[in-house]
Amino acid sequence: MNSNQSWVVVADEPAVTGLVTTARELAPQVVAVVVGSREAADAAARAADRVVWLGEPGQVPVEAYAAAVADVVAAAAPAAVVGATSPAARALLGAVAARLGAPVLSNVQQVEAAADGAVVTHAVLGGLVEHRTGVAGVPVLAVDAGAVPADGPAVTVEEAPATPFAGVTVTQVRPRERTGGDLGSARTVVAIGRGLRAEADLAIVTALTEALGGELACSRPLAEGVDWVSKDRYIGISGQRVSPDLYLAIGISGQLQHMVGVRGAGTVVAINSDKDAPVFAQCDYGIVGDLYDVVPALTAALGGGA
Amino acid sequence: MKIVVAYKWAPNPQDLEVRPDGTVDAGRAKPAVSEYDPVAFELARRLADATGGEVVGLTVGPAAIDTPLARKAALSRGLDRLVVVADDALVGADSTRLAVVLAAAVRGIGDVDVVLTGDSSIDVAEGQVPLTLAGHLGWLGLARVAAVEAADGGLVVERDLPAGVSVLHVAGPVVLAATADAVVPRVAGMKDILAAAKKPVEALALAALDVPAPGTALTTLATARPSQGERRRVVLEGPTAVADLVAALDLAGAR
Numbered sequence: 001m002n003s004n005q006s007w008v009v010v011a012d013e014p015a016v017t018g019l020v021t022t023a024r025e026l027a028p029q030v031v032a033v034v035v036g037s038r039e040a041a042d043a044a045a046r047a048a049d050r051v052v053w054l055g056e057p058g059q060v061p062v063e064a065y066a067a068a069v070a071d072v073v074a075a076a077a078p079a080a081v082v083g084a085t086s087p088a089a090r091a092l093l094g095a096v097a098a099r100l101g102a103p104v105l106s107n108v109q110q111v112e113a114a115a116d117g118a119v120v121t122h123a124v125l126g127g128l129v130e131h132r133t134g135v136a137g138v139p140v141l142a143v144d145a146g147a148v149p150a151d152g153p154a155v156t157v158e159e160a161p162a163t164p165f166a167g168v169t170v171t172q173v174r175p176r177e178r179t180g181g182d183l184g185s186a187r188t189v190v191a192i193g194r195g196l197r198a199e200a201d202l203a204i205v206t207a208l209t210e211a212l213g214g215e216l217a218c219s220r221p222l223a224e225g226v227d228w229v230s231k232d233r234y235i236g237i238s239g240q241r242v243s244p245d246l247y248l249a250i251g252i253s254g255q256l257q258h259m260v261g262v263r264g265a266g267t268v269v270a271i272n273s274d275k276d277a278p279v280f281a282q283c284d285y286g287i288v289g290d291l292y293d294v295v296p297a298l299t300a301a302l303g304g305g306a
Numbered sequence: 307m308k309i310v311v312a313y314k315w316a317p318n319p320q321d322l323e324v325r326p327d328g329t330v331d332a333g334r335a336k337p338a339v340s341e342y343d344p345v346a347f348e349l350a351r352r353l354a355d356a357t358g359g360e361v362v363g364l365t366v367g368p369a370a371i372d373t374p375l376a377r378k379a380a381l382s383r384g385l386d387r388l389v390v391v392a393d394d395a396l397v398g399a400d401s402t403r404l405a406v407v408l409a410a411a412v413r414g415i416g417d418v419d420v421v422l423t424g425d426s427s428i429d430v431a432e433g434q435v436p437l438t439l440a441g442h443l444g445w446l447g448l449a450r451v452a453a454v455e456a457a458d459g460g461l462v463v464e465r466d467l468p469a470g471v472s473v474l475h476v477a478g479p480v481v482l483a484a485t486a487d488a489v490v491p492r493v494a495g496m497k498d499i500l501a502a503a504k505k506p507v508e509a510l511a512l513a514a515l516d517v518p519a520p521g522t523a524l525t526t527l528a529t530a531r532p533s534q535g536e537r538r539r540v541v542l543e544g545p546t547a548v549a550d551l552v553a554a555l556d557l558a559g560a561r
């Protein structure tokens with residue numbers, strides 16, 4: 001094992017600072033292997049000590065390079081491997097993990113290098129509990145990607161064109177319009193859940209969001225299921241994790257899988273018609289009431305809306 | 307076309323008891339087919355019906371996953387047959403271990419064209435097992451699959467990605483993890499439940515599978531309850547609730 005080196009696998013995303021920071025805690029030198037656009041390779045070159053770019057992917061998905069990435073990483077015998085939590089990154093990490101016979105650890109809070117591997121503090125069972133786990137061997141970690149590295153000095157991108165899986169072609173891409181501002185950096189987030197009865201009623205929630213100068217978000221069923229809010233705006237274990245100063249959960253019951261996404265929030269406010277809803281045990285302020293009354297009243301009290 | 311549906315028989319973490327020391331008591335929890343896995347069953351059934359294919363259910367885990375109730379719950383969801391690897395050596399197995407056992411079982415089933423899975427399991431919820439499974443099989447693995455159809459000697463796969471919808475043509479074996487809302491799964495009726503009792507089940511012995519030893523060993527050094535960052539839990543009710551909330555937020559400097 002090359003205990004001086006940890007590797008970062010990049011799945012066509014320029015946001016890599018979180019990956020590189022974690023990798024650096026486990027070995028002094030960080031090497032990035034990048035699948036995808038030159039832009040992603042150039043971004044990695046501003047954060048890592050060495051960048052290996054597998055070349056323009058053309059009409060194949062990032063995942064088609066999974067075995068190629070596993071080959072490159074396994075040949076280097078690194079001390080640790082770090083990637084992001086996106087589905088594409090998990091496909092690359094999965095191939096590496098399979099090759100190394102090592103589990104992928106997720107929801108990582110803290111890592112420390114150890115003589116025979118690492119000690120990793122991570123949430124398990126969807127955030128129900130936390131474990132400190134000794135890893136004897138190569139830790140393979142899925143962590144938050146972080147930000148795009150700032151402009152500045154960069155190492156040379158080494159081009160090492162690789163062969164993807166044969167037989168897979170992307171035949172069509174229909175881009176999605178991104179709506180709203182950045183959730184990750186929003187100071188106030190207003191989230192709506194299944195307590196909303198109709199898509200048209202979203203108007204009362206957006207009026208409150210505007211009155212607070214916040215960003216709109218939702219629980220999973222409103223994005224995947226009824227598709228009232230765009231899919232990149234649901235909060236929780238499978239969606240976005242946010243840490244605004246103020247989080248409002250409106251018509252949201254407060255299931256573990258949702259609330260894990262707001263553990264870092266400053267103040268949590270809940271509005272729910274059911275006084276026994278689990279969200280009331282996990283908020284700073286709660287209002288028991290019908291959101292159709294409470295939300296417009298709150299908007300008015302804040303000096304907004306009609 | 308031979309299609310495998312890999313599904314998990316798992317408890318809802320909401321029903322697990324967390325002790326003060328962070329260990330988990332599953333005593334009260336009733337396991338079931340993991341929440342999003344019925345979507346994979348439905349996609350598999352439709353693909354099989356369109357191609358004259360077969361759907362084989364596959365689940366691996368501790369001995370407790372193989373009960374008459376668990377078998378029936380899976381078999382009544384449109385499977386033709388079921389393969390189970392149930393062994394207490396798999397208690398607490400990590401994603402790579404589960405995936406390596408699933409891969410060995412898929413090889414054992416033989417001539418599999420597609421493995422369909424759910425988005426993420428209700429208890430672990432990491433969406434990792436299908437992609438590590440693809441790694442073990444040396445196959446392409448794609449998550450966020452919203453639709454799949456047979457066409458031109460392969461499959462047309464539609465993926466729902468943050469940047470938009472992407473359509474792919476895939477020739478060759480593939481692992482596909484469905485999105486939670488790809489299709490609405492049918493509800494098993496009385497006929498399905500009765501038919502389930504007659505469908506073949508094969509229990510594979512873990513020891514009989516070609517499963518390599520793990521390269522990395524994990525040891526749990528400590529367990530803890532997550533620190534919730536104690537919330538105030540002030541619950542307001544009645545006509546002054548909104549005004550009280552605004553006042554409280556102003557006082558806390560929270561807006």
Ligand SMILES: Cc1cc2nc3c(=O)[nH]c(=O)nc-3n(C[C@H](O)[C@H](O)[C@H](O)COP(=O)(O)OP(=O)(O)OC[C@H]3O[C@@H](n4cnc5c(N)ncnc54)[C@H](O)[C@@H]3O)c2cc1C
Pocket residue numbers: 192193194195196218219220221222234235236237238239240250251252253254255257258271272273274277289290291292341342426427428429431
């Ligand atoms: C593997 C897995 C991963 C998941 N990941 C996520 C995730 O990342 N994010 C996520 O959000 N969920 C996730 N879920 C789903 C999660 O378990 C819950 O099902 C979901 O969060 C519930 O959404 P909800 O609170 O909007 O709906 P419900 O649980 O149906 O709650 C609706 C609430 O609205 C209240 N209500 C109804 N009418 C009114 C009214 N007029 N005024 C005020 N209140 C009203 C009700 O009292 C109720 O409490 C996941 C589930 C699984 C299995």
Ligand SMILES: Nc1ncnc2c1ncn2[C@@H]1O[C@H](COP(=O)(O)O)[C@@H](O)[C@H]1O
Pocket residue numbers: 312313314315340342343346364365366367401404408422423424425426427428430431432433434435436
């Ligand atoms: N033990 C298992 N047996 C069969 N399939 C599984 C198992 N664990 C996970 N899966 C499949 O992989 C998906 C994602 O699980 P996970 O990686 O645990 O979030 C699940 O929805 C199942 O389809």
